[in-house]
Amino acid sequence: MSVTVNTTINGKKITGRAEAATSLLEFLRDSLEMKGTKLCCNTGECGACTVIFNGKPINSCVTLAADAEGAEITTIEGLADGASLHAVQQAFIDTGAVQCGYCTPGYIMSVKVLLDRTTKPTAEDIDEAVSGNICRCTGYAKIVDAIHLAADRLAGRA
Amino acid sequence: MAKAEFSVVGSSPGRIGGVERVVGKGVYGIDVMLKDQLHGGILRSQYAHARIVSIDTSEARALRGVHAVVTAADTPDVRYGRSYMDRYILARTKVRYMGDPVAAVAAETPAIVKQALKKIKIVYEPLPVVIDPEEAMKAEAPTLHEDMPLPKNLPEGAKVKNVCGFAAVHVGDPEKAMAEADIIVEEAYETKMIHPQYLEPRMTAAQVEPNGRITVWANAQAPFPVRQEVAKTLGVPLNNVRVISAELGGGFGGKGSGITSGAAIEPICALLAMKANRAVMIVLDKAEETISTTIRAGAKMYIKTGVKKDGTILARTGKVIYDAGAYSGFGTQAGSRCTNMLGGWYLMPNCHIDGYVVYTNKQVCGPVRGPGGPQAAFAVESHMDSIAAQLGMDPAEFRMKNMPKPGDKIVGVAKLRDVSLGETIRIAKEKIGWGKVKLEKNQGIGIATGSWIESAGPGGGAVVKVNEDGSATVHIGKIDMGTIPGFGIPMIVAEELGIPVSDVTVLNVDTDASPWDAGTVGSRGILVSGTASRLAAIDAREQIFKMAASQLEASPDDLEIKDKQIRVKGTPAKSVALATIATNAHNVIGEVIGRGYCDNLKLMAEEKAHGSSQPFTTHACVVEVDPDTGNVKILKYVAVHDIGFPIHRAAVEGQIEGAAAMSIGQALCEQVVFDKNGRTMNPSFVDYLMPTINMMPRIETTLVPGYPGAGPYGAKGAGEIACVPPLACIANAIYNATGVRVRRLPLSPENVLRALKEAGR
Numbered sequence: 001m002s003v004t005v006n007t008t009i010n011g012k013k014i015t016g017r018a019e020a021a022t023s024l025l026e027f028l029r030d031s032l033e034m035k036g037t038k039l040c041c042n043t044g045e046c047g048a049c050t051v052i053f054n055g056k057p058i059n060s061c062v063t064l065a066a067d068a069e070g071a072e073i074t075t076i077e078g079l080a081d082g083a084s085l086h087a088v089q090q091a092f093i094d095t096g097a098v099q100c101g102y103c104t105p106g107y108i109m110s111v112k113v114l115l116d117r118t119t120k121p122t123a124e125d126i127d128e129a130v131s132g133n134i135c136r137c138t139g140y141a142k143i144v145d146a147i148h149l150a151a152d153r154l155a156g157r158a
Numbered sequence: 159m160a161k162a163e164f165s166v167v168g169s170s171p172g173r174i175g176g177v178e179r180v181v182g183k184g185v186y187g188i189d190v191m192l193k194d195q196l197h198g199g200i201l202r203s204q205y206a207h208a209r210i211v212s213i214d215t216s217e218a219r220a221l222r223g224v225h226a227v228v229t230a231a232d233t234p235d236v237r238y239g240r241s242y243m244d245r246y247i248l249a250r251t252k253v254r255y256m257g258d259p260v261a262a263v264a265a266e267t268p269a270i271v272k273q274a275l276k277k278i279k280i281v282y283e284p285l286p287v288v289i290d291p292e293e294a295m296k297a298e299a300p301t302l303h304e305d306m307p308l309p310k311n312l313p314e315g316a317k318v319k320n321v322c323g324f325a326a327v328h329v330g331d332p333e334k335a336m337a338e339a340d341i342i343v344e345e346a347y348e349t350k351m352i353h354p355q356y357l358e359p360r361m362t363a364a365q366v367e368p369n370g371r372i373t374v375w376a377n378a379q380a381p382f383p384v385r386q387e388v389a390k391t392l393g394v395p396l397n398n399v400r401v402i403s404a405e406l407g408g409g410f411g412g413k414g415s416g417i418t419s420g421a422a423i424e425p426i427c428a429l430l431a432m433k434a435n436r437a438v439m440i441v442l443d444k445a446e447e448t449i450s451t452t453i454r455a456g457a458k459m460y461i462k463t464g465v466k467k468d469g470t471i472l473a474r475t476g477k478v479i480y481d482a483g484a485y486s487g488f489g490t491q492a493g494s495r496c497t498n499m500l501g502g503w504y505l506m507p508n509c510h511i512d513g514y515v516v517y518t519n520k521q522v523c524g525p526v527r528g529p530g531g532p533q534a535a536f537a538v539e540s541h542m543d544s545i546a547a548q549l550g551m552d553p554a555e556f557r558m559k560n561m562p563k564p565g566d567k568i569v570g571v572a573k574l575r576d577v578s579l580g581e582t583i584r585i586a587k588e589k590i591g592w593g594k595v596k597l598e599k600n601q602g603i604g605i606a607t608g609s610w611i612e613s614a615g616p617g618g619g620a621v622v623k624v625n626e627d628g629s630a631t632v633h634i635g636k637i638d639m640g641t642i643p644g645f646g647i648p649m650i651v652a653e654e655l656g657i658p659v660s661d662v663t664v665l666n667v668d669t670d671a672s673p674w675d676a677g678t679v680g681s682r683g684i685l686v687s688g689t690a691s692r693l694a695a696i697d698a699r700e701q702i703f704k705m706a707a708s709q710l711e712a713s714p715d716d717l718e719i720k721d722k723q724i725r726v727k728g729t730p731a732k733s734v735a736l737a738t739i740a741t742n743a744h745n746v747i748g749e750v751i752g753r754g755y756c757d758n759l760k761l762m763a764e765e766k767a768h769g770s771s772q773p774f775t776t777h778a779c780v781v782e783v784d785p786d787t788g789n790v791k792i793l794k795y796v797a798v799h800d801i802g803f804p805i806h807r808a809a810v811e812g813q814i815e816g817a818a819a820m821s822i823g824q825a826l827c828e829q830v831v832f833d834k835n836g837r838t839m840n841p842s843f844v845d846y847l848m849p850t851i852n853m854m855p856r857i858e859t860t861l862v863p864g865y866p867g868a869g870p871y872g873a874k875g876a877g878e879i880a881c882v883p884p885l886a887c888i889a890n891a892i893y894n895a896t897g898v899r900v901r902r903l904p905l906s907p908e909n910v911l912r913a914l915k916e917a918g919r
Contacts, residue, residue, distance in 0.1 A: 039441075092180050096809060100408040135851075136357055142815065
């Protein structure tokens, strides 16, 4: 059984068809061919598929496409303003937080939501915001650097 | 070499390929989309050990939407492997682990693939299963490979079975020396299997081109070995196979061993594409990946060392039982490395270690990040602390007492050139506050060292093309998984050609176009492709200087390139744009194409002559052990490394931090758990515990200057060595905190609590 999904992705109204069991991740990647959001564990454990859903970071692999009806979704493709990168994106490059880059889109979405809330994140804030995003390359050191650099830039401290 | 000599290398510019990765436009393997692509899936054994009685695919074939079903009957009788050819791409008569590929399907949708796989009827005759490698060696154990001979170099009279590799270390006369020891310490250590768990699922896409050639897209760390093995196992000529590498979402050696890594996903996918005559793509489910692809093997290590009262090591004997899994895979090589490293990297005048690599009914050993190293170092460096405790000596001082000097030999290395080990210990002590930091109740401090190889394996080439605008396009055989193609290589080429890093494009591997390479493994990226790229850029520069010399009326030797201008040294007004020369080249030599090659035989000869300048490291940490739960929290972690000259400092730090984190994961929580039937109990990310940010300490990295390596500008490989010390480093800190030595990984709450209870604490 397929359903019609009316949703807003990166500010653009989208109408698409999805099977009832289709995940939002599959809808994005396979139906809309938006490959920026990454598939990994498919069980909501690793955070590689994180998108912003009505202002909150969610794992799109364990969210049904049908539940996106009427939702406002931001994916990694919607973060940069033309050629100008979002501060979080730029900070990930500048600090060396992007190694293989596979966790990066999901990571950046989680960090964006964190820094929308506060540009003075404590260690606890960071742990809470991204403990659902696994990175296997960096040991998280450079990612923490990137979060602080982005926060400083957003707050005009750097 | 002083940093000031260089304009680019030694700094940390943003990674090439960074922008596409942060905007979601990086094309990884799983993002590949081919026209009219079918979905592929693999049927895997549900038994860890069984004879295949019959396979019936008729119902699956009859299913609507199914385009191909393949089994061993569709393949030539050709085996593959690394040192032992003991494996078919699809099981023929036996399955040997739960995950062994038996059949495969290509169909219109993933749902039809699943349905079709269920309709393949296989009758198995289950056989006894053996999970423990030590049990597998015994006479009563089931035989995994009836037709594979035992290694020829086994010790005389060795009564063993299921052994697919043997390595031995013999130095001096350990028996005699042991008799002269004041103290003898004998222990046994054990590590468990972990999966590298790179985030990007393993994939392959394949299609048959109109001219009959097969194109394979693979997220493999070794595209050339994949090409060779696809051709061999499918019985097609090598020149009819083209392997294209997409960007890799992590590999860590788990994608590094040709078709062994992915349990033949590449030839299976290519076979489906040939049978279906359509493009086919297979993407592994993460749980399927955990049970079927290559892993870091577990090892049992027996270690006995005799020392004098003053702390001088006299002798070591030991035995390694290294778990190869169901097929030899990379086990023979990794087990041999583990055996050598059990001899340690300190002065060791007398030593005898036997290493057995053993078949078991589990997934197969691959070259996962520092293969064999972390296991050996867990035993060696824990053991060093046990000896120090028996001597009543400071563990760091005991290590310094047995420190090799330049010119000395250590086990497996005939001569050392520079020895940075002592310096890394000194700095690590300073950074962690050794003897100074105030430890609260249940807190402890630990130190452990490590080393890794300088060079091993074949060389590789590079081609640097200089375009009409002075930009450069680089072909190397190493893939981009957050390693050198985006970091060090563009910097090296930019440095030698006097152009900005952003003007350098490093192409991903296409076996039709790239220079041959053994794979992005063994910390060899900077050594092989770095050396080759530098020589290729210098070759290109010499061609450019030759052409510019006549125009500038100067000798080529008097020229330099800076800021894309070729200038006469000392007379900067006399200059010509690089773009002009590169364009004029069309009428002179066609195009500026520099060629470089890392001559591994020359490197090995040099290493023999002047000694090995291998990397050394010391890690130190402070932990807190919760005596009620057994939970271990790392409060501070320092990693001190000599990796020679850091070409891209942030990238080198990133490699160290990532490798350390992977071993911290292995130390504290990671392991693949089996039941007695060989079923993996924790295949999914829900159950396979990996470190998240909240359990990972800030890894504080220090790079030690002054010990140049064999790579370009004195660089050394940095990708693996930081995996070596953490296991023992944390175990030593736990011992310091509790007085209890945990000799079996992981140092999980369960195991730590059990050890505390057993010790009556």
